[in-house]
Amino acid sequence: MSIGVAGSAMTISSTRLVQLNSGQDASKNLAEGLAVDFAALMAVALPQVDVSLLGEMRAAASLGISKRMLLAGELVHRAVGAQGLARFAVHRSDTVRGWICYALAHEHTLHSPAEPLEDLLEAVRPFADDAHFGVREWAWMAVRPHLAKQPERALSHLAGWTADPSERVRRFASESTRPRGVWCAHLNILKENPALGLPVLDPLQADPSTYVQDSVGNWLNDAAKSQPQWVSELCDAWLAQNPGKATARICKRALRSLHKK
Numbered sequence: 001m002s003i004g005v006a007g008s009a010m011t012i013s014s015t016r017l018v019q020l021n022s023g024q025d026a027s028k029n030l031a032e033g034l035a036v037d038f039a040a041l042m043a044v045a046l047p048q049v050d051v052s053l054l055g056e057m058r059a060a061a062s063l064g065i066s067k068r069m070l071l072a073g074e075l076v077h078r079a080v081g082a083q084g085l086a087r088f089a090v091h092r093s094d095t096v097r098g099w100i101c102y103a104l105a106h107e108h109t110l111h112s113p114a115e116p117l118e119d120l121l122e123a124v125r126p127f128a129d130d131a132h133f134g135v136r137e138w139a140w141m142a143v144r145p146h147l148a149k150q151p152e153r154a155l156s157h158l159a160g161w162t163a164d165p166s167e168r169v170r171r172f173a174s175e176s177t178r179p180r181g182v183w184c185a186h187l188n189i190l191k192e193n194p195a196l197g198l199p200v201l202d203p204l205q206a207d208p209s210t211y212v213q214d215s216v217g218n219w220l221n222d223a224a225k226s227q228p229q230w231v232s233e234l235c236d237a238w239l240a241q242n243p244g245k246a247t248a249r250i251c252k253r254a255l256r257s258l259h260k261k
Contacts, residue, residue, distance in 0.1 A: 023093040026132055033134050034065055036095050038072055045088070045096050049079045066183055069138060073102020082107045089126065098138035101127050105142040117150050118157050125161075128172035136168055140176035144184045147176060151187050152196060159199035167209035173200050174215040180222035194223035194230055201234075205250065206242040213246055217253025228258050 012020075012035050019025045020032060021040040027033040039057040042049060053075045060071050076099045077085070085107075088100050101124055108120040120143055127139035147154040158173040175181075177200060179190035190197055197219065204216045224231040235251035 020093075020095075023091065023096060026092060026094040027134060030134070033095065036093075037061075038068055038095070041093060041095060042072065042075070045091060045093065046076065046079050049075070053079055066141065069098060069102050069142070072099045073104075073142065074106045076100065077103040077106045094130075094132040094134045097127060097130060097132070097135045098142075101135070101139045101142035105146060108143075108146060112146070117146055117153055120146055121154070121157055125169065125172075129166050129168045136172070140172055141184055144176060144181070148185055148187055151177065151189055155197060155199050159203070162200060162203035167207075167211050170204060170207060170209070171212045171215045174204060174212065174219050178215075178219045178222050180225070190223065191226045194220075194227050197223075205238045206244060206246045207250075208246055210249070213250045214253065217250045217256075220250070220254030221257055224254060224258055231255065232258065 012032060016032070017035065017037075020027060020035065021037045021044070023041055023045050027036065039054050039061070042057055043054055057068075057072065057075060060068050063071070076088070080088075085100050085103050088096055091097055091100075104120065104123045108115055108117075108123075124139045124143055127135050130136050130139070155177055158177065161169050161173040164170055177187065177190070177197060179194060179197075180186050201216060201219065204212055207213055207216065220231050220234070231254055235254055238247050239251055241247075
């Protein structure tokens with residue numbers, strides 16, 4: 001028996017699903033990540049979880065992946081509390097580690113505004129540097145609603161991450177603050193005034209990592225949809241300062257929508 005994944009030609013064997021749902025292995029691609037049975041995995045990863053919480057998770061099986069991650073993070077927090085989250089930070093399942101990102105965001109919600117945004121960002125920083133692509137995505141998506149409430153404060157703090165030795169952490173600074181982004185609410189203040197993002201963008205204008213370059217280019221492409229002249233002028237300035245391949249690649253990506261017009 002195998003399961004087809006919507007939008008994908010691949011199938012996932014029953015053996016592979018057992019591995020994913022029991023937390024024995026991490027997903028190898030997006031299709032596998034989307035196929036995980038959250039309730040089944042939660043029952044194994046958190047054997048102490050109350051049956052009522054598992055019932056809530058099962059009832060949400062038809063929801064979109066973002067809503068299920070949000071709920072799972074809350075349920076995990078309710079099951080183990082803030083002090084119990086750390087032991088799951090190195091769980092073999094990328095899905096479980098993603099839940100912890102959302103649990104940390106939920107913890108912040110419970111204590112906001114007393115808990116500074118910077119504390120939440122530092123709490124998810126290890127997940128921003130996770131070896132698994134999926135965990136890195138869940139990390140920024142989990143904190144995005146909180147960044148949206150205090151974008152300038154977030155940008156100020158994340159500007160310091162642009163000097164991190166890890167390309168993953170540098171990429172988080174850009175990806176988490178994109179004006180439009182993917183699977184998340186838009187940051188209208190950055191759509192209207194993208195110059196507010198310069199504390200993060202300027203240090204990355206010639207980043208050697210293509211992983212970071214793609215994110216910065218996408219950030220600017222988002223901005224170009226509402227402020228095309230600003231993006232065009234910024235790219236001209238960057239290319240004058242750094243006429244190398246890295247900046248050229250970023251700017252090509254940034255201006256791709258404008259060149260289609």
